[in-house]
Amino acid sequence: MTATPVAAGRPGTGPGPAITGRAGFADVISSEWMKIRTVRSTFWTLIALFAGSSVISLLITLAAANSYAKDLAEGKPDSADIVLAGLAFVGQIAAYVLGVMTISAEYSTGGIRTTLTAMPRRVEILVAKAILLAVIVFVIGLVTAFVCFYLGNIPLHAKHVGINLSYPGATRAVFGSALYLAGLSMFGLALGFLLRHTAGAITIGLALIFIIGNLFTLIPGSVGHWLYKVMPGNAGGQVTSFGETGRNPDKAFAPWTGFTVFLIEVVVLLIVGAILFERRDA
Template sequence: MTTLTAPTTPPGPAGTPVPYRPAGTADVLRAEWAKLRSVRSTAWTLAALVVVSVGLTGLVTWAIADELASGEAGELPAMFVTWGITFGQIAALVLGTLVITSEYASGTIRPSLAAVPRRMRLLGAKVAVLAAVMLVLGLAVSFASYAVGDFFLSREGVGVPLSDDGVLRALVGNALYLSVLAVFGLGLGLVLRHTAAAVTVGIALVFVVGQLVTLLPGTVGEWVAKLMPGNAGSAVTTVVPWDPDQLGPWTGFGVFALETALLVALGAVLLARRDA
C-alpha cells in the first residue's frame, strides 16, 4: 500500500518555498477597511445615520420655523440646525459595537487573530478605520443637516449663518463626537462581546443614565451628570448649549475622549488575556 506524505515545501515555481511575509500595518488597515465596507450591516447603519440625522433636522426646522420667527417657541434658531443628529448618534454607537461583536458572533475573530497575531495591531487598525470613516461621514452629515435646517429657517427670516459664533464649531464637533462615539461602542463591544448587551449599555450610559444622575443630591449629582459620557461629549455638538451648567464644548469633548480611551484600553487588556 502506498503511503501519502505531505510535501516538505509549499508548491511554487520549480518547487521553491513561497516566502512568508507577516502582515504589516498597511495590510491590516486595508483588511479592516475591506471588512467594514463588505458587511451588509455597515451600509444599513450608515444609511440610517444619514436619513435620521438629516431627515429629522429638516422635519423639526420645517415644523418650528414659524414659531421661532415669531418668538413663540422661546428658543434660538441655532439650537435646531443639527437637531436630528442627536438621534443619528445611536447608529454610530451601534456601528462601533458591530465592528467587533459581529466577529465574535460569527467566529471570524479567530482567523483575524491568526492572520494578525499581534492583537494590539489588529485593534489599532479597527479603531483607526472606524474613526476615520465616521469622521468623514460625520462631516458630510453635519453640513447636510445644517444646509437642510438652515433652508427652512431662512425662509422665515431666521437663518443661521456659518459665520455666527459657534456654528462651525458645532458642525465639526458633531463629526468628532460621532467618530469618538463609534469608538466608544467598539470599546463596549470588546468588553462585553455581545451586540445586544453592548448596545443596551451604550444607549443607557449615553442617553439615559446621564439624566438620572441629576437626581443625586447636591454638587455630587451635578458633577457626576457633567462627567457622564453623553453629557460631556455632546457639549461640542450644539451651537447653543441646552444645559448651561454642562462642561464647556472642548472641555467636555476632552473628557469624553479620555473616557473612551480608558474603555478601549480596558477592552485591549481583555483582548490580550482572553481566548478568542
C-alpha cells in the same frame, strides 16, 4: 533504475528562498478595511446615519419654525441646535451601533477566530479597527452635519430667521458633531470588545448616553452635578451645541473641555478592551 529528476520551478520543490515575512500594520489596516466595506450592515448603518439625520433635521425645523421665529421676536433665548437635531437622535444612535457591530458581529459569527489566526497581534487589530472606524464616521458625519445644517435652515430662512455659519458656535457645532459621532463609534467599539455581545453592548451604551446621564440631575449637591458633567453623552455632546459657551454652561463643561473628557473616557475603555482582548479566548 535511475531516479526521475525533480522538475525545476514546481511549487514547493527544489532549491529556493523560504517564504518568510511578517504582516505589517498597513496589512492589518488593509484587511480591516476590506472587512468593514464588505459588510452590509456597515453600508446600511451609514445610510441610516446620513438619510435619517437629514430627514429628521428637516422635519423638526419644519415643525418648529413658527415657534422659533416667535421666540426670537419676543427676545427669548433661541434654540439654534434644532438645525442639527437629526444628528442628536438618529446620527448618534447609528454611529454608536456601527461601532459595536464592527467587532461584536465577528464574535457572533465566529469570524474573530479567522481574524486572529491570520493576525495574532490583537492590539494591532483593535487599533486598526478604531482608526478606520473613526475616519469613516468622521467623514460621513461631517457631510451629514453640513447637509442637516442647510436642510434644517430651509424652513427657518422662509421665516427670515435662518442661521448662518457665522452664528456663534455654528462652525464648531458642525465640525464638533462629526467629531462626536466618530468618538461615539469608538465608544461603541470599546464596549463591543468589553462585552462581546451585540444586544448587551448596544443597550448599555445607549442607556449611558441618553438616559443614565440625565438621571444624575436627581442627585442633589456637588456629587450629582459632577456625575452629570462627566457622563459620556453630556461631556461629549457639548461640542455639538451652538453658542459660545455651549449647552447648559452652569451644569456642564465648556464644549472642548467636555469633548476632551469624553475622549479620555473612550481611550480608557479602549485600553481596558485591549487588555481583555489579549487575555481572553476568542
